[in-house]
Amino acid sequence: MPDKPETETVEIFIMGKKYEVPKGLTIMKAMEYSGYQYIRGVGCRGGFCGACSTIYRLEGDYKLHTDLACQTTVQDGMYLTQLPFTPAGREQYDLEELDISNNPLLDLYPELARCVSCNTCTKTCPQDLEVMDFVNEAIKGNIEKVAELSFDCIQCGLCAARCPAEIPHHHVGQLARRIYGRYQAPESEHLEERVEEINNGVFDDELEELVNLPEEELRIRYENREIEE
Amino acid sequence: MKTGKSKSNENTEEDPYPESMRESIKKVEKTREERLEEEVDMMNPEERDEVLNNFHPDYKEEGMRPLKVGPNKGDEMPLELADTLEAYPAVEPSKVDLTKVDYEVDVLVIGGGGAGTVASLWAIKEGINPSDILISTKLRHGDANSMMAQGGIQAADKENDSPTAHFLDVIGGGHFANKPELARALAEDAPEILNWHEDLGVMYDKNEDGSMQTLHGGGTSRKRLHSAKDYTGMELMRTIRDKARNLEVPVVEFSPAIELLTDSDGTVTGALLYNMETDQYYVVRAKSVVMATGGFGRLHIQDFPTTNHYGATADGLVMAYRAGANLLDMDSVQYHPTGAAFPEQIVGLLVTEKVRGSGAIPVNREGEAFVYNLEPRDVEAGALIRECYGRNNGIETPTGMKGVWLDTPMIDMLHGEGTFEDNLAYIHRLYTRFGIDPTEDPLLVFPTLHYQNGGIEINKEGKTAVEGLFAGGEVEGGVHGKNRLMGNSLLDYNVFGKRAGIAAAKRAKESGWGELTLEHAVKYADQLDKAGIDEEKTSPMLVPEYRGEETLSRSIDVL
DSSP states (O other), X not given: OOOOOSSOEEEEEETTEEEEEETTOBHHHHHHHTTOOOSSSOSSSSSSSOTTEEEXXXXXXXXXEEEEGGGOBOOTTEEEEEOOOOOOXXXXXXXXXXXXXXXXXXXXXXXXXXXXXXXXXHHHOTTOOOHHHHXXXXXXXXXXXXXXXXXXXXOOOHHHHHOTTOOOHHHHHHHHHHHIIIIISOOOHHHHHHHHHHHTTTTHHHHHHHHTSOHHHHHHHHHTOOOOO | OOTTOOOSSSOTTSOSSOHHHHHHHXXXXXXXXXXXXXXXXXOOHHHHXXXXXXXXXXXXXXXXXXXXXXXXXXXXXXXXXXXXXTSEESSOGGGOOTTSOSEEEEEEEEOOSHHHHHHHHHHHHTTOOGGXXXXXXXXXXXXXXXXXXXXXXXXXXXXXXXXXXXXXXXXXXXXXXXXHHHXXXXXXXXXXHHHHHHHHTOOOOBOTXXXXXXXXXXXXXXXXXXXXXXXXXXXXXXXXXXXXXXXXXXXXXXXXXXXXXXXXXXXXXXXXXXXXXXXXXXXXXXXXXXXXXXXXXXXXXXGOOBOSOTTOSOHXXXXXXXXXXXXXXXXXXXXXXXXXXXXXXXXXXXOOHHHHHTTOOEEOTTSOBOSOTTSOHHHHHHHHHIIIIISOOOEEOTTSOEEEEEOTHXXXXXXXXTHHHHHOHHHHHHHHTTTOOTTTSOEEEEEXXXXXXXXXXXXXXXXXXXXXXXXXXXXXXXXSTTOOOTTHHHHHHHHHHHHHHHHHHHHHHXXXXXXXXXXXXXXXXXXXXXXXXXXXXXXXXXXXXXXXXHHHHTOOOOO
């Protein structure tokens, strides 16, 4: 056997198989330390993409925990497996054709009505979102509230994997956000005006001039440009 | 925080910072009130040059060498990149059968991040049937740097702003090395891109009257940084992806391209994909190919940690270069000034510039401010390195890493309690997971490898020098010159993803399928051989190697 590393270590069980890894690593780095080279179960490594969903239990405890492998430190006696894919159903839709007046969330995802208010989704969420609350708002058709409460969702799908009513919460949230952004958020008039100005060629001459300026001239313009406070 | 969950990795009773760091934090706390009042002056051009020349990693000669082969022969670039470009093709041409075609499409998009997805959507608007497109991607659709951008996207849509002002910021920030027509396209298309996003349902941060909330970024002359909390990249990527899913654009995941295919004239006619899960290859024949593979952060240039996603391994540069594409500004790497330097678990991850844009300033070991908080990124990064290694005013972590404080508690003091958590939800979550409350304590930061400033040369339509090959997003170069400003990468992938998608669609409508060969790769290997480069290394790398040394020292291949 090779010499044991000098750093303090913990024992973890990757899909039941024991490995000794340095204390303080994330689950992701601990699996790599143990010799796994990822293809699945890894993405951004920064808590944005939801590719590294992980389920674990601690030795001597019955409770199953869920978290992201890239954002969670290993603990001694951690039994873990990754769940890199959830086969939750996603409905196709055309945002331009949706009937907004008739709760499109419930219309596309009638399984929302099967919610038994067990709160498992909320307890499962690695982002600590109030998932069950937005399911309730979705049933009521409160699109703005669903959009707001689901905004930080990274679409890992862990909630859907554990939901006894088989609701694809992350897809419902996505739908609500797009409807809110498209139809309910106040419009930006200044943006539309600017697009029109550009299309009408308002800035063409000055841009054309700048693009053709020699570098020395451009430098002077840059250094003397006015800066908004 | 809900109870009964082990979300916080540390015992919250325990101080997350070791005593040596806590001592320094006390000094930071003492100077905070007065720092709220007075601003550090912006550097003049001479001071900026001095910081860059002495402390920015790009200016370190031993980190660079000239490339030995290809269109950019003789150009200086980082050692790690030069090694990757001078590696032999991973695929042995005699071992693949190119006569059995698995996919025959109009447009092949290589890369399933922001640029690739945008390209596919605009190719469809240009008249290509979604089923005649294929997106090939290494990880899952959307697992990309695009998903990770935090701070925002620039667009000159406010009354006091103009595409001209935006253009000047881009080209000055890029040290005047940018291709002017690309910088112009970036600035000119920006408002229309945001308008398109609004139609797709992107939830930008707005005021009640619908006007956009905008902030300054480093090197901007106007407040034109638009955001969606600090999940701007995620909000854009998931919305754009959702649109592609509704249109049923075919995506083949975990199957990156490993080589382009060309005809005998060198025109790109398709690509060879590799299913990483089954080791199979697939042959794709396409009328146009869009390269949208992103950047090279995972090459860990000069051993820097990176903010980049797992797949950012320069694959697109390698493939396009072998096919004859020219590269621009490859000597220029963006180190984001503020990467996490503590705790160890998150070292290298991005602490968005929006944190500085919201008023937090960098502070040294003694609690002193030493740099204006919104210099262009390269200057700000150089100033942080100088503080740690030139002036020895950094703070050392238990693992020996040095950094400076980013004084985040200032944000709520300036803008009211709750501002940080509302507007910087990701950063708040990232740190509280490890027991640090950024509204109470400052964060330790150090520059981290963030962005490939240069890349494959394109024209304003997104065409490369190689017939049949287009490029958009981080893989292409010329837009940002030697330094990209914050908020211009999300914009870049939208503007040039769109332009490349449209140009690729136009070409597909006018031309047919070509013959499929690997001749260009064979020729490239010959050049490497003639240059005396040994065959040890192959590329594209596809995934970085992070397995433990112990494991690798005992690795054997018996299958």
